[in-house]
Amino acid sequence: ELKVEQNPLFLSMQEGKNYTIYCNYSTTSDRLYWYRQDPGKSLESLFVLLSNGAVKQEGRLMASLDTKARLSTLHITAAVHDLSATYFCAGETSGSRLTFGEGTQLTVNP
Amino acid sequence: EPEVTQTPSHQVTQMGQEVILHCVPISNHLYFYWYRQILGQKVEFLVSFYNNEISEKSEIFDDQFSVERPDGSNFTLKIRSTKLEDSAMYFCASKSGVTAGELFFGEGSRLTVL
Numbered sequence: 001e002l003k004v005e006q007n008p009l010f011l012s013m014q015e016g017k018n019y020t021i022y023c024n025y026s027t028t029s030d031r032l033y034w035y036r037q038d039p040g041k042s043l044e045s046l047f048v049l050l051s052n053g054a055v056k057q058e059g060r061l062m063a064s065l066d067t068k069a070r071l072s073t074l075h076i077t078a079a080v081h082d083l084s085a086t087y088f089c090a091g092e093t094s095g096s097r098l099t100f101g102e103g104t105q106l107t108v109n110p
Numbered sequence: 111e112p113e114v115t116q117t118p119s120h121q122v123t124q125m126g127q128e129v130i131l132h133c134v135p136i137s138n139h140l141y142f143y144w145y146r147q148i149l150g151q152k153v154e155f156l157v158s159f160y161n162n163e164i165s166e167k168s169e170i171f172d173d174q175f176s177v178e179r180p181d182g183s184n185f186t187l188k189i190r191s192t193k194l195e196d197s198a199m200y201f202c203a204s205k206s207g208v209t210a211g212e213l214f215f216g217e218g219s220r221l222t223v224l
Binding site: 033041042045088097098099101102103 | 214
């Protein structure tokens, strides 16, 4: 059974700073997803990572995947207040069932 | 842009009542899912559905839960006799293929059981 762990669970950072959220998973996963969720809202897909060494960037967010280490990272560059949200990683197993991490609640302070 | 639509957005019900949550997946998608998220917690898989039958279900999806695709467009989740602990946000999702394509989530239906 796939288990997904994120850390940190809570992250408070200042605008302009950089930080990384880590996502470890326990067994082979077909794909690794990153989602953003604003309070009371749905899940917004940020990245889908398919293979070892995959790196994707969108604006101030960059995601990477190391399948050998079973680790994905979400790096935030020069954070801005608008990035405040909860970020989830999720691993996909056969049949495309997603197993989500606990989520990282990010607060970016001015 | 195509989207997954869910109704109702919020439903309040009494414990023991039956609830049906509705979803209209993206039109050319073949794989359908329900997930739930208890307030403040992570998103949990409930069930996947393909070719008019359940492909996989989690331990959460017990006999109180059922899914149905009553016509060519709707995909429903029924909870027969709601319990307090069923209070959560329920997300429907769909995908074009099991190995290809992105999983799209609906806006969610918030269920409050009193």
